[in-house]
Amino acid sequence: MAVRNTNPGTAARQPVVALKPKDFQGEIHPDWCPGCGDFGVLKSLQKACAELGLQPHQVLTVSGIGCSSNLPGFFNGYGMHTLHGRALAVATGAQLANHDLTVVVTGGDGDGYGIGGNHFLHTARRNVDVTYLVMNNQIYGLTTGQVSPTSSRDMKTKSTPFGSVELPVNPLTSAIMSGATFVARAFSGDGAHLTDLVKKGIQHKGFALIDVFSPCVTFNHDNTYKFFKPRIRKLEEEGHDPGDWKSACEKAMLWGDTIYIGLFLQKEEPSLDQLEPVLEKGGPLAHRPLGLSSEQAQKLISRMM
Ligand code: SF4
Secondary structure: OOEOOOOOOOOOOOOOOOOOHHHHEOOOOOOOOOOOOHHHHHHHHHHHHHHOOOOHHHEEEEEOOOOHHHHHHHEOOEEEEOOOOOHHHHHHHHHHHOOOOEEEEEEEHHHHHHHOHHHHHHHHHHOOOOEEEEEEOOOEOOOOOEOOOOOOOOOOOOOOOOOOOOOOOOHHHHHHHOOOOEEEEEEOOOHHHHHHHHHHHHHEOOOEEEEEEOOOOOOOOOOOHHHHOOOEEEHHHHOOOOOOHHHHHHHHOOOOOOEEEEEEEEOOOOOHHHHOHHHOOOOOHHHOOOOOOHHHHHHHHHHHO
8 A cells, every 4th residue: 555755855864853742732722612522633633743753844734714624723833724615725736836745634524515515526536645634523613503514414503493404415425436545534532543543644645534523512412422432333343444445335324323433445546746747757846946036036926915
């Protein structure tokens, strides 16, 4: 299985200082509600980056809008807080401009599967080398509790007081059908398992979706930690083969007394940056000479500011 180099450009240099998860903590303290599942996701990402031997300047986090999309502000690395639903589009541009970066996209179900649903399908289809961490709480949290694309049918929310009449999106089968090469699901209440999947997702060369059940303790009173704990079963403990497409689809569709988490599907396909002819030689675009004098570059930048 092809694995991406998570420490590019450092092989010939002196070994870099090994960092701890706390070295990936941003200066701003998260303002999430106490008990919010997003804390577990942030912690796992910080732990995964430290365990993979990454340095903050090698990691870019990109987000859209929503509670979970505030994550780049709480993480020590490069970060971009972009437009609602547009994080994957921005991340695609950043990854192609500098394919040496480890690009992690973070956001919620409303941002990613609703407003950004179009970008989700096309980023999977293009196999852009980013890790997409979706904090799926099955509700719009930041706007105080409206139905989201992953809310269950019959769920009562502020915008559906008689219960939602819509069927929810299944992000896993949507990603699989769109050609995603790494499709996983985790639970923010199981940090060790989540960290392991984040590490695998970052190491995977290509688009890696990790849908994380990340309970919104304030507005979703149906899909709580108590709801998930007795239902969750790990694919790894059931001998699931991530190369088995049919089994991945079947297990991803189960929703009831058993809900699977783990690595559903992984396959090897060239990523977009490996296929782009202009990126074939000469290294990342961001490191190539511009062919402009510094005055010309300054002028150009000021015109765009
Ligand atoms: Fe988390 Fe929900 Fe609070 Fe937002 S509203 S921070 S999703 S618990």
